[in-house]
Amino acid sequence: MVTECxxxxxxxxxxxxxxxxxxxxxxxxxxxxxxxxHHKAKMSFYIITRAFRIATIDVGNALTALxxxxxxxxxxxxxxxxxxxxxxxxxxxxxxxxxxxLDWSEALALKKxxxxxxxxxxxxMRDSNFMARx
Numbered sequence: 653m654v655t656e657c658x659x660x661x662x663x664x665x666x667x668x669x670x671x672x673x674x675x676x677x678x679x680x681x682x683x684x685x686x687x688x689x690h691h692k693a694k695m696s697f698y699i700i701t702r703a704f705r706i707a708t709i710d711v712g713n714a715l716t717a718l719x720x721x722x723x724x725x726x727x728x729x730x731x732x733x734x735x736x737x738x739x740x741x742x743x744x745x746x747x748x749x750x751x752x753x754l755d756w757s758e759a760l761a762l763k764k765x766x767x768x769x770x771x772x773x774x775x776x777m778r779d780s781n782f783m784a785r786x
């Protein structure tokens with residue numbers, strides 16, 4: 653006899669709605685997970701692009717889109733260094749914290765569900781120089 657067992661998922665409808673409403677692309681999804689895992693950090697563009705090892709234009713476009721949607725903040729310090737950090741909005745923080753707490757398989761499942769539910773979802777595997785990491 654085979655019994656199907658499904659683990660309780662941390663993926664909530666609220667998180668999926670937040671990502672769908674913000675039309676998060678695949679790279680934006682990954683950036684938000686990364687920023688959520690380093691939620692108190694202020695990171696430069698250079699550090700972020702080095703962490704992702706993908707085309708800087710893709711990261712730049714994603715960062716700009718997230719700043720425009722008030723999910724990330726962009727700051728210019730006195731030395732001319734631009735840094736990015738999470739928005740101070742508590743609701744946004746809660747969603748990003750939840751996103752960052754997902755394990756790899758849960759994040760992958762959410763990414764697939766987001767792609768299936770979002771009309772304006774960019775397919776970076778086809779439309780840019782995005783290289784999937786294993």
